[in-house]
Amino acid sequence: MRKRFMLHFVLIMMITFWLSCTKKPDDNLIKSDIQNKVNADADLADLKDNGLEVDSAEGKVTIHGTVETEAERIKAKTLAKAEPGVVSVEDEIIVDPSAETLAASQPLAAAGTAPAGTAPAAGGSSAAAPEPAPEPAKSEPEPPPPPKPVVLPAGTIFNVRLGEPLSSKNAQPGQTFAASMANPITVGGRTVIPSGSSAQGVVRDAKKAGKFKGGAVLTLDLTALTIKGHTYNINTVDLSRATKGKGKRTAGVVAGGAGAGAAIGGLAGGGKGAGIGALVGVTAGTIGAATTGNDRDIQLASEAVVSFELEEPLTLKPE
Numbered sequence: 001m002r003k004r005f006m007l008h009f010v011l012i013m014m015i016t017f018w019l020s021c022t023k024k025p026d027d028n029l030i031k032s033d034i035q036n037k038v039n040a041d042a043d044l045a046d047l048k049d050n051g052l053e054v055d056s057a058e059g060k061v062t063i064h065g066t067v068e069t070e071a072e073r074i075k076a077k078t079l080a081k082a083e084p085g086v087v088s089v090e091d092e093i094i095v096d097p098s099a100e101t102l103a104a105s106q107p108l109a110a111a112g113t114a115p116a117g118t119a120p121a122a123g124g125s126s127a128a129a130p131e132p133a134p135e136p137a138k139s140e141p142e143p144p145p146p147p148k149p150v151v152l153p154a155g156t157i158f159n160v161r162l163g164e165p166l167s168s169k170n171a172q173p174g175q176t177f178a179a180s181m182a183n184p185i186t187v188g189g190r191t192v193i194p195s196g197s198s199a200q201g202v203v204r205d206a207k208k209a210g211k212f213k214g215g216a217v218l219t220l221d222l223t224a225l226t227i228k229g230h231t232y233n234i235n236t237v238d239l240s241r242a243t244k245g246k247g248k249r250t251a252g253v254v255a256g257g258a259g260a261g262a263a264i265g266g267l268a269g270g271g272k273g274a275g276i277g278a279l280v281g282v283t284a285g286t287i288g289a290a291t292t293g294n295d296r297d298i299q300l301a302s303e304a305v306v307s308f309e310l311e312e313p314l315t316l317k318p319e
Contacts, residue, residue, distance in 0.1 A: 026085065027056035034061065034080050044076055054080070059087035066094045147318035150192045152185070156310040158222060158236070159183045160199045162302055168216040168241075169297040171206035179222070182305045192316055198226040201308075204238055209296035215243040218298040222308040230317055236308040243296045 034054045038044050044067070053064035061080050067073050073093045080089045163178035179201055185193035201222045209216035219240040225232050300306070 027058065030056040030059065030061060030083055030085050034063070034083050037079050037083075038076060041075070041079065044072055044079075056086075059085050061086050061089045063089065063091045063093055066096050068095070068097055070095055149318050150187055150316040152187070152192075152310060152314040152316065154310055154313055156185070156314070158185070158199070158225075158308045158310065159305055160201075160222065160308065162300060162304050162306060165302045166203070166218065166220070166300040167297055168206050168218040168299075169208040171203045171218065173203055173205055175203040175206075176223075177201050177203065177220075179306075181225075193225065193227050197228075200224040205240070209243060216297045217242045218300070220306070220308075225314075227316065228319070232314060232316070234314055235311040237311050239306060239308055241298050243298065 031054045034056075035052065038052055038054075051065050055062045055064075061083070063076060063080055065076075067076070073091060073095055076093060077089055077091045080086060080091075159182040160179040161182040163180065166177060177200070179199040181193055181195050181197040181199060184191045184195040199222060201220055203219070204221050205217055205219035207214075207217040217240070219238050221238050222234060222236040225234055
């Protein structure tokens with residue numbers, strides 16, 4: 001008895017499954033459901049407003065209409081496939097980016113109202129006036145090229161005015177001294193180092209003269225320039241001045257009464273790299289070794305103008 005019951009139950013289930021498989025889908029229900037879902041979807045407003053048509057034949061659905069984007073077309077097709085009873089979906093949806101503009105203009109045309117900027121045509125109809133051509137974009141002028149840095153070559157002469165007196169008798173090696181540019185430096189007619197720019201130097205060597213023998217030595221070097229707020233470290237040829245023992249001064253010794261433009265020369269013990277430093281515009285009595293007695297020390301007065309030769313190129317920042 002139990003076996004007969006189970007056999008009847010299985011037979012009923014098989015018949016029910018067969019009937020459900022062979023039941024034809026309701027095409028009208030499929031068509032209306034898909035149309036309702038499209039109309040309710042805000043993302044498919046373009047399709048709703050641009051000739052939506054849904055056909056269904058035995059579950060095979062065809063969608064007609066126009067959308068603005070490819071994403072809308074795919075969404076409409078996916079929505080139709082999800083409808084129960086749909087066997088396949090063929091979309092004949094046209095993707096037209098101007099669909100939104102066309103849909104928006106249809107109510108205006110139906111109401112007989114001319115949009116802003118249009119004039120009534122003959123017979124009472126409205127025709128859109130041609131839109132003015134857009135003005136060409138004004139091209140911005142190209143900015144001027146950035147200024148290039150200025151490079152002062154090796155050998156450039158800096159005439160500096162000492163801010164303090166220096167003497168072989170009192171100066172110490174390593175002692176710094178202040179100075180300022182006595183003359184401007186120009187490149188291509190443009191002043192790159194103004195007159196009065198601050199400078200700094202260092203005493204490389206200083207030896208006072210002996211009482212009975214032994215000459216004096218004073219060696220200077222210009223180490224820095226401050227130009228328009230920027231400080232540059234520089235290398236210059238050593239400016240070296242020396243005297244010999246009592247009664248024997250070098251040919252480069254300038255007496256206390258020497259006139260303007262006298263130069264220091266005849267280096268003694270300058271070594272490799274030492275150069276000839278010049279004094280320009282030095283007034284009488286500002287530099288020299290005493291011509292009488294035993295005072296053979298080298299004296300450089302405050303305000304004396306001393307020239308230094310640039311040993312390596314100097315690059316100045318552009319203004």
